[in-house]
Structures are given as C-alpha cells and as structure tokens.
Amino acid sequence: MALLDDIRTRYGLPSDQEILRGLERGETLPAEFYFAPEIQDLEQERIFSKSWQYACHESKVAKPGDYAVTTAGNIPIIITHGRDGEVRGFVNVCRHRLHAIATEDGNKPLLQCPYHGWTYGLDGRLTSAPRSERESGFDCSSRSLIPVAVERWDQWIFVNPDTGATPLAEVTRDIRARTDELNTDLREYEFQVRYEYTMDCNWKVWAENAVECYHCPTLHRSSFGRTYDTGPDDYSVAAQDRDRTIWNSGPIKWLPGDAEPERLKGFRFAFTFPSSFFALDDYVGFVGSVLPLSPERCWAFVDMYAKPGADEDIVKAWLEMWDQTLVEDKRATDCQQIGYRSARVRNGRLMLDSEHPLRAFMKATFTALSA
Ligand code: FES
Ligand SMILES: [Fe+2]
Structure with missing residues (x-):
C-alpha cells in the first residue's frame, strides 16, 4: 500500500479523488495535512528532498x-x-x-x-x-x-x-520574464538585515499566508495594508500551475513626506514551490525561505535589502513595516495552527478570486505527496 494510503487509513482521510475535487471547489487540504507527523515525513521525502x-x-x-x-x-x-x-x-x-x-x-x-x-x-x-x-x-x-x-x-x-532534478530555469520558465525585470533592480540593492521568525505552525500555514493578500486589509491594516493598495481590484495575484510559481503585485499608496506613489513601480513578489520567495518595491527588496522544524513548527528567514540612495526615512519606515507585517503574520499563523490541530474543521473554504494561488500551492503539495 502506498505510504499516503497508510496515512489515509490512520487519519480517516478522504480518497485522492475527493481531496482533488475539494481543491477544485475551493476547499483546503484536510486539517490533518497540517499536523500529522507522517505527512511531514512524506513532505521531506517527496517535496524538500526533490525541490529547488x-x-x-x-x-x-x-x-x-x-x-x-x-x-x-x-x-x-x-x-x-x-x-x-x-x-x-x-x-x-x-x-x-x-x-x-x-x-x-x-x-x-x-x-x-x-x-x-x-x-x-x-x-x-x-x-x-x-x-x-x-x-x-x-x-x-x-x-x-x-x-x-x-x-x-x-x-x-x-x-x-x-x-x-529538472533544471531550475525550466521549473520557473513561466515566471522568468517577471523576475528578470524584478532582479534588474534588486541586483543593485544593498543588504541591510536578516529577519528570522520561528512559528508555532506547520510550514504550509506560513507559506500559504505568504502567497495571498486577502488578509492584508485586516491583519496588516497598520503595516502592509497601509503601505500598499491591497483591494481586490488593485492587488493582483497569479499562479502558474505548470511551473509552480506564484506572482503578487500591488501599487504603493502611502509614503511618508510628499513623494508621489503613482510614479513608482510598486510591490512585486515571486514565490517558487515549495518555500522560496523574493520581492521588491522602489525602496526595499527581500529574499527568503520557510523551513519545517517539526510538524507544527517552522522557521523563516527574510534577508532585507535597500535601494542605494533611497530616502533613508522611507527605507527605515519600510524595514520596520516589514518586520511588523511578519510579526502579525506569525501571530495569525500560530493561531490558525490551533484550529488545524483541533481537526474540528477538516476543510476551510478559500475565496478563490483572491486566494487561488493557495489552491495552486495545495495542489502542488498534494500532487507531490500522492505521486
Ligand atoms: S571526522 Fe567527521 S564525523 Fe568523524
Ligand atoms: Fe501577511
């Protein structure tokens, strides 16, 4: 019996087809995927030991x-x-x-x-x-x-x-044009500081948080959500199923002082499955990754860069804004983990218009585990 079948029997999980149909409808992966040690073992074997x-x-x-x-x-x-x-x-x-x-x-x-x-x-x-x-x-x-x-x-x-493994350039083919443009700028930026966060949650809870911005107007109302336009018609999200990459972008709406946001390129964010990401706006950029420490703990690092010559007050404000944003994310994902762990709500329901990258992420996870 396949390893996933053993896990299915142990936790009473639905069939593969039912899980996939659920994902199509916008259901999340079953809660057990976010705390079962056997799933974590399988992820190490079938995802982390085979991914860029x-x-x-x-x-x-x-x-x-x-x-x-x-x-x-x-x-x-x-x-x-x-x-x-x-x-x-x-x-x-x-x-x-x-x-x-x-x-x-x-x-x-x-x-x-x-x-x-x-x-x-x-x-x-x-x-x-x-x-x-x-x-x-x-x-x-x-x-x-x-x-x-x-x-x-x-x-x-x-x-x-x-x-x-398939070469990275091939795995990320669909997103390269965007990241090439992003990197043209990011290459010039200078390293500032490494932020590190240890979360009491499964690594997927944190990664899923990172690839959607539905939570930005509420959770980050005084940080990310104050800095960028995060409304459904302003902030765009895209997922490339085939190459397992996710793209987010949104305009800057708030600046200290009298700079004019409309002349700026705004925020751009690239994520590649399972765990790596980099981003940029006109002042700061960052690159990082999230790693599982155990089924219900993970660690993320985020290396922050700043544009040489950029307004120092804005760079300082931006670096603080990012730390605040990531601390807010940690509080939310730690709290979600308690919900997942209870296994009382087996499947959440995504808002696909805003959260479809999560479905792509969950499908990529499930496909890798059930391969
Ligand atoms: S020399 Fe490396 S473990 Fe002994
Ligand atoms: Fe967030």
Whole structure:
C-alpha cells in the first residue's frame, strides 16, 4: 500500500479523488495535512528532498575558498567555491560519523570536519582521514561528500538535493520574464538585515499566508495594508500551475513626506514551490525561505535589502513595516495552527478570486505527496 494510503487509513482521510475535487471547489487540504507527523515525513521525502530551494546570495561564495551553510528541508547543505572557480553544493554531513563539516560560513582551502579531522577538498573529495593508513582497504575516493544540484537564479543560489532534478530555469520558465525585470533592480540593492521568525505552525500555514493578500486589509491594516493598495481590484495575484510559481503585485499608496506613489513601480513578489520567495518595491527588496522544524513548527528567514540612495526615512519606515507585517503574520499563523490541530474543521473554504494561488500551492503539495 502506498505510504499516503497508510496515512489515509490512520487519519480517516478522504480518497485522492475527493481531496482533488475539494481543491477544485475551493476547499483546503484536510486539517490533518497540517499536523500529522507522517505527512511531514512524506513532505521531506517527496517535496524538500526533490525541490529547488533558496540557499544564499552569490556574494556569500564570491571567492575561491568561500563556503556557506544552509538547509534544504531537513537536509544540511554546504555551498563551496572551488579553486577551479566552480560553485558546488554538498550535503553538509561527514562521511565518517555524520558530523557537520561546517556550522557557519567561512573561507578555507580545505574543509576539515571538526570531530575527527577528516578533510575534504572544496570539490567534495575526501583528501585525508587521520589513521586511515592503519585501516586495510580504506579508500578515500569512495567517501566524497554527497553532491546536490546547484543553480543560480540571477544573483540567488538555489540548491536541490536531487541531482537529477529538472533544471531550475525550466521549473520557473513561466515566471522568468517577471523576475528578470524584478532582479534588474534588486541586483543593485544593498543588504541591510536578516529577519528570522520561528512559528508555532506547520510550514504550509506560513507559506500559504505568504502567497495571498486577502488578509492584508485586516491583519496588516497598520503595516502592509497601509503601505500598499491591497483591494481586490488593485492587488493582483497569479499562479502558474505548470511551473509552480506564484506572482503578487500591488501599487504603493502611502509614503511618508510628499513623494508621489503613482510614479513608482510598486510591490512585486515571486514565490517558487515549495518555500522560496523574493520581492521588491522602489525602496526595499527581500529574499527568503520557510523551513519545517517539526510538524507544527517552522522557521523563516527574510534577508532585507535597500535601494542605494533611497530616502533613508522611507527605507527605515519600510524595514520596520516589514518586520511588523511578519510579526502579525506569525501571530495569525500560530493561531490558525490551533484550529488545524483541533481537526474540528477538516476543510476551510478559500475565496478563490483572491486566494487561488493557495489552491495552486495545495495542489502542488498534494500532487507531490500522492505521486
Ligand atoms: S564525523 Fe567527521 S571526522 Fe568523524
Ligand atoms: Fe501577511
């Protein structure tokens, strides 16, 4: 029996067809998808270990010897810039007894595991292991770090633990024209601060919050909803089912001082399944990702950038506005989790005119899990 069938029996879930029909009608995924540990295990196996996820900005590994640590789902990852100029990615787990090779970013000619000193080249090859000459038949060449796929999305480095994965450029083909334009500007922006948030909710609750703005006029009335036009005719959302990307955009409506919002490009936001996103307006931009920590906890980071030369008061106000927005999101998603956990309302009902990207996200999740 397929793994999902075991879960179905255990939680009394409807059939695949019923779940899919429900999604078509605008029902959400059943509540159990948001707290069952078995679903989380399946997501790690079928989503996070096979999907492209944002790893780091290219500046983190700009020079030979640079390396950066990150995570793809629950898989620790290290990105390296080799002496041959090649940027590679590996599972950040030593082939001896599974300690991390590095726990923070750095620059070294070789990577030495801090536990017993096995040493790897930046190309992942094991070059030496203390006392290996005393082991008969020990073969360094068969103990290289496990490679992962690495690809750039302009200045952003993405990883996929599946080395046979469809190239990122193909996965994101439909949204590229929009993100190319967005990145033309974002590339110039300067890093300001990393915001981090730990939520007491399933990672999907947080991701779903990030891809709709139906909640903006209420939840964010004094933050995001005050800054941008978030009404149904002003704020647009689009989902590309085929490439599993989501796009949001909306005009700026409020500025401190006397700047004129109508001359600005406004807010633009791109999300790629399952967990990575980047956004931009005329003052700040950001990139980030959400990661599951457990079935009912997740962590998100958001790296904030600012346009060089932009009005400092506006940039400051914008950075504060984003932190306030994300704290408000956390409060809401933590509260939703209590509702999901009760399993008393098995399916929510989406407002599809505004929330159809959530349906695309839920379909992508369900399709991956039931594959
Ligand atoms: S776990 Fe890395 S050297 Fe022992
Ligand atoms: Fe929000």
